[in-house]
Amino acid sequence: MELKTSDRVVVPTIIGISVLVPALVLVLMYLPERYDFMGLELGSFPFFHAVLNFCTAILLIAGFYAMKAGAIKLHRNFMITAFFLSAVFLVSYVISKISNDPVPYGGEGVLRYVYFFVLITHIILSAIIVPLVLFTMYRGLTGEVEKHRKIARYTFPVWLYVAFTGVLVYIFMAPYY
Template sequence: MTNHSAATPLRTPPAIIAGIIAVSAAASAFICWLVYFHTPTDVAGTQLRSLPLVNAVLNACSTVALLTGYRFIKARNVAAHRTAMFTAFFFSSIFLVSYLVNFALHGETKFNRLSAWWPFYWKLLASHIVLSVFALPMILITFFLSLTGRFPAHRRLARYTYPIWLYVSITGVIVYWMQSAIH
């Protein structure tokens, strides 16, 4: 057993980071398959039609928890920050499950390409999708660093993870709103 002093920072095992990235890549590949290749099981939309609204609410709850967590860490209230971030992680995790169920059942929501909002919508959606792919491993690694006491590394990565996660959460709500308003 190694005794780590405050002067000796804990090193992050590369295998764990590689594993998190591999799991994240597999999850992203599964979502890609689900969105673009899987045939929806309820094309008529008769089952769980409220899932897109549930997803938007979960994203909004994650956003509130993220903003609250940021406020707490700025006030140096680490315990409250941790609780808020676990809350954001909880809502984002439930969102991911609900999102997958929605896509498995209903497939992709089509947006009217003739709408005046189309140029803004597709750019927003594209940035949301690309950043969500990067957010997943970043969130998991940031949590790993915190949970294992690697706080300097946690803080360094959280500076990038937080704004990306916040952007993905907020744009998820905006994408839902645009789809429901135009659709």
């Protein structure tokens, strides 16, 4: 199967971004020194991230139902807005990692195990969701409906899980910020 001219540019770009983003976040987590990059208090970032994740989850669900109802333009608009909020989240998350030391989870007992299960699955799927979302958006915006549908079957539940667990991580961590 021959790649379209646009695929020859977009596919390697998506792959590059998909490798670069998780690598950048990993590097930032282990910075030896933090930089007060905007003078914001630590507590403002996690709450903002939780709000973005919550709104993203709502938009994803609304977009799913719009698509099921055949409201394709509305579906597209919900998904583009969810993508935009996720991009804002990513930029804000990177700024927060540059600006603030990591905060350890202080919970004990069963909640500690639940928290780390949620956190670890959230982190792993956060890396996986980057190429899924980018390819899904690309195929949808270029009108490649069948390819869009095939990948969206996987993208939607993973993206929704990542958004939802992002809120859960905030709820678990809120007492420790």
